[in-house]
Amino acid sequence: xxxxxxxxxxxxxxxxxxxxxxxxxxxxxxxxxxxxxxxxxxxxxxxxxxxxxxxxxxxxxxxxxxxxxxxxxxxxxxxxxxxxxxxxxxxxxxxxxxxxxxxxxxxxxxxxxxxxxxxxxxxxxxxxxxxxxxxxxxxxxxxxxxxxxxxxxxxxxxxxxxxxxxxxxxxxxxxxxxxxxxxxxxxxxxxxxxxxxxxxxxxxxxxxxxxxxxxxxxxxxxxxxxxxxxxxxxxxxxxxxxxxxxxxxxxxxxxxxx
Numbered sequence: 001x002x003x004x005x006x007x008x009x010x011x012x013x014x015x016x017x018x019x020x021x022x023x024x025x026x027x028x029x030x031x032x033x034x035x036x037x038x039x040x041x042x043x044x045x046x047x048x049x050x051x052x053x054x055x056x057x058x059x060x061x062x063x064x065x066x067x068x069x070x071x072x073x074x075x076x077x078x079x080x081x082x083x084x085x086x087x088x089x090x091x092x093x094x095x096x097x098x099x100x101x102x103x104x105x106x107x108x109x110x111x112x113x114x115x116x117x118x119x120x121x122x123x124x125x126x127x128x129x130x131x132x133x134x135x136x137x138x139x140x141x142x143x144x145x146x147x148x149x150x151x152x153x154x155x156x157x158x159x160x161x162x163x164x165x166x167x168x169x170x171x172x173x174x175x176x177x178x179x180x181x182x183x184x185x186x187x188x189x190x191x192x193x194x195x196x197x198x199x200x201x202x203x204x205x206x207x208x209x210x211x212x213x214x215x216x217x218x219x220x221x222x223x224x225x226x227x228x229x230x231x232x233x234x235x236x237x238x239x240x241x242x243x244x245x246x247x248x249x250x251x252x253x254x255x256x257x258x
Contacts, residue, residue, distance in 0.1 A: 001079070001100040004030050006133070008081040008089075009071045012047070013037040013061065015085035017168040020046045025089045029053055029081075035071040037061035043085075065148040068141040080136050082150070086167035087113075093161040097133065107154025108134035116166040117230035124222050125234065126214075127165060131156055145188035178241050179248075186248035190256070204242070207249055211242040 008026050012019060012034055019034075026032050032054045036044055044056050059070050072080060081097075083089070093111070100109070111132045115125035131150040139152040167174070189197070189205050197205065204210045215235055218224045224231035 001097055001102065003028055003094070003098055005077045006079040006081050006097070007075045007077045008032045008083055009068075009075060010034045010083050010085055011037070011064070011067055011071070012039055012043050012085050014039045014041045014173075015043045015169070016041045016046055017170075018086040018166075019043050020049075021088060021166070022083065022085055023047050023051050023054055027051070027053070028094055030077075031055055033057060033071055033074055035059055035067055035074075037067070063143070063148075065141045065143045068148060072136055072140070075136055078135060078137075079133060080139070081133050082130075083132065083163075084165075086165060086169075088164040088166060090161060090164065093159060093163065096159060096161050102157075105155050106157055107138040108150065108152040108156040109159055110156055111159045111161075111163045113165045114162045115234065116164055117233055118168065119166060120230055121164075122224060122227050122231060122234055124224070125165075126218070126222075126238065129158070132163065133159075145191070146185060174237070175240070178244050182241070182244040182248040183252075185245055186252045189249065190252055204245060205249070207246045211239050211246060214242050215239045 006029065008029050010019075010022065010032065013036065016039075023032055030053060032051070034044070034047055034054060035057045037059065038061070047054050047056065057071065057074055059067060061067060068082070081089070097109075108131050110129050112129045113125070113127045115122045115127050131152065134150055134152050135154070138154055139150050141148050142151050185204075189201055192201075194202065194205060203213055215238075218235045218238060219231075224235055227234075
């Protein structure tokens with residue numbers, strides 16, 4: 001695959017702790033498109049610094065789906081590499097992408113993630129795979145109730161190499177974002193018939209069960225207890241996220257009954 005026909009696309013809002021490392025790994029790209037939602041912490045300045053291939057696009061934020069689709073409309077290349085501001089693309093993955101020879105029936109590629117805490121990788125995580133490289137003209141973002149996903153016309157193949165996920169924003173910022181995600185997730189879960197939910201979402205709907213279940217699963221089934229304080233920190237984050245969802249579910253439940 002011709003790397004000059006790929007445009008990395010990134011959404012940002014106050015990502016000064018992450019964006020520099022992310023764009024440093026994208027020097028191979030002819031252009032990196034960043035859709036910024038009005039950052040005030042120097043994110044755009046950091047992204048531009050020593051990176052002449054970075055183009056900043058500004059758009060007031062309404063929702064992630066609209067933001068991503070706005071970015072797609074600004075891209076001129078055949079392929080888009082969709083990245084969060086805390087994703088790091090490794091040289092091995094770039095080599096893999098350059099070696100691809102996709103047929104006409106292949107419209108996208110998905111990646112798994114190597115979760116890192118302050119640069120050190122965990123042995124595993126529950127961070128889901130994501131469609132990251134796709135044909136621009138055959139793909140569009142949509143909101144599935146949980147989050148924004150790519151819908152693409154054609155075959156989606158997996159990458160062999162993983163993308164590093166290494167978010168270094170302060171815990172307070174993470175906590176604020178999780179509260180917002182929890183409200184969205186709670187509304188989605190309560191809008192679905194219980195029998196149509198998967199096992200994980202059924203546990204979440206039961207409220208009390210999800211937080212201790214995820215803690216035990218991560219620590220002892222996936223073995224993160226062996227990853228030291230970084231493993232414990234990740235487990236703490238995921239447990240807090242489930243507790244925030246439980247609070248949001250209770251709040252939505254009583255709001256619907258009033």
